[in-house]
Amino acid sequence: MSRRHRVPFSIGIYRARGDPTANAIFSSPPIYDIIYSSLDPGDAIRLSKTCSKAYTAYSEFRSRAYNIDKLLTRFFSPSKIVDFRHLQARTATLISGSTAVQFIDRVVYPESDLDLYTPRQNALEVRRRAQQRVASHEEDDYVKGEDYRTCGVSAVYEFRKGEKVVQVMASKHSPFHSILSFHSTCVMNFITYEAAYSMYPAATFSARIATSMDRITDKELGALAKYERRGWTITTNVQWQPQSTKKLFHLDEPRWVLDKHCLRIPLKRLNIPPRKFTPGSVEMNFDPAICNSWTLSSETEVNTTTGNFFVSSLFKYRYIFADRVLLSTVSRFLKKQGELEFRRMHELGIDAEHVQESDQWHWWVVHDIRCV
Numbered sequence: 001m002s003r004r005h006r007v008p009f010s011i012g013i014y015r016a017r018g019d020p021t022a023n024a025i026f027s028s029p030p031i032y033d034i035i036y037s038s039l040d041p042g043d044a045i046r047l048s049k050t051c052s053k054a055y056t057a058y059s060e061f062r063s064r065a066y067n068i069d070k071l072l073t074r075f076f077s078p079s080k081i082v083d084f085r086h087l088q089a090r091t092a093t094l095i096s097g098s099t100a101v102q103f104i105d106r107v108v109y110p111e112s113d114l115d116l117y118t119p120r121q122n123a124l125e126v127r128r129r130a131q132q133r134v135a136s137h138e139e140d141d142y143v144k145g146e147d148y149r150t151c152g153v154s155a156v157y158e159f160r161k162g163e164k165v166v167q168v169m170a171s172k173h174s175p176f177h178s179i180l181s182f183h184s185t186c187v188m189n190f191i192t193y194e195a196a197y198s199m200y201p202a203a204t205f206s207a208r209i210a211t212s213m214d215r216i217t218d219k220e221l222g223a224l225a226k227y228e229r230r231g232w233t234i235t236t237n238v239q240w241q242p243q244s245t246k247k248l249f250h251l252d253e254p255r256w257v258l259d260k261h262c263l264r265i266p267l268k269r270l271n272i273p274p275r276k277f278t279p280g281s282v283e284m285n286f287d288p289a290i291c292n293s294w295t296l297s298s299e300t301e302v303n304t305t306t307g308n309f310f311v312s313s314l315f316k317y318r319y320i321f322a323d324r325v326l327l328s329t330v331s332r333f334l335k336k337q338g339e340l341e342f343r344r345m346h347e348l349g350i351d352a353e354h355v356q357e358s359d360q361w362h363w364w365v366v367h368d369i370r371c372v
Contacts (some may be wrong), residue, residue, distance in 0.1 A: 185210045212236050
């Protein structure tokens with residue numbers, strides 16, 4: 001893996017309107033590709049906001065630099081890539097691990113696997129599809145050993161075809177929770193069917209610093225060493241760092257996946273109609289991972305991510321909320337709605353234990369944080 005030289009975004013940028021030199025630069029793909037590829041992802045976006053020419057040039061560059069088909073071709077045949085992304089949308093499956101890091105960072109780790117995190121109830125379908133596309137299967141010892149943190153994963157299935165390796169992780173609570181359980185912040189990135197996200201982009205891709213999470217196992221030490229070799233500085237406690245570093249991690253601040261501190265890179269659009277889980281549920285035209293929030297806490301000796309699990313029979317998926325006020329508000333609403341739904345099902349003669357199996361069950365709520 002070759003490391004490109006990244007230039008700091010400290011040069012003066014002037015607006016292109018009426019300037020023949022700037023217009024020429026942002027009208028020539030060979031030139032602006034060199035410029036944008038020399039910047040980290042955040043600086044490239046900031047440069048794109050300086051003028052309309054720079055924005056148009058960045059949009060063209062982004063379509064080439066963040067080509068999800070090119071990434072997935074390493075693991076699937078080209079004819080199966082669209083099917084896989086539809087599978088992601090249908091099952092709320094996330095790509096994470098080193099695959100997400102290299103995609104956002106625009107580098108290639110030839111030895112990396114494809115790590116898929118899926119809700120436990122969808123693991124069978126994702127596992128079956130992976131087996132059809134990659135071939136041989138073996139159950140990994142990931143969750144059997146005591147030297148690896150397993151609080152976010154209930155099972156791991158590994159599929160190999162030559163040097164290609166795809167791992168399907170059945171998340172114990174949710175794929176997003178699995179990612180929050182990672183060994184460090186530099187791998188807290190993920191790819192949905194519609195976009196790539198980084199939870200700590202300024203720290204990860206600009207400053208290239210990461211903080212380890214909780215107490216590190218022996219096996220995780222090897223993973224941290226790997227990222228140090230790839231250019232990251234690992235710190236064990238953000239509170240001991242200078243203010244310029246601390247501010248990159250937003251300690252004790254409730255965070256959302258779509259907040260101003262996150263990075264979102266849209267992918268090539270798919271023709272995926274909104275999903276409806278029941279006749280009475282709202283349509284979902286986004287991935288549920290964006291409806292999560294968390295806090296990086298400073299109240300413990302080691303870095304810890306906190307949040308409150310939100311589990312309801314009215315929800316298809318599980319969520320994490322760091323905002324206690326919102327948690328309380330949504331809880332009160334769902335309590336009333338749940339009472340109404342269960343009473344309605346009782347009137348229809350459907351037992352409470354089987355309401356979600358009935359086509360009369362009208363409520364799968366998808367909580368959209370963009371509406372609160």
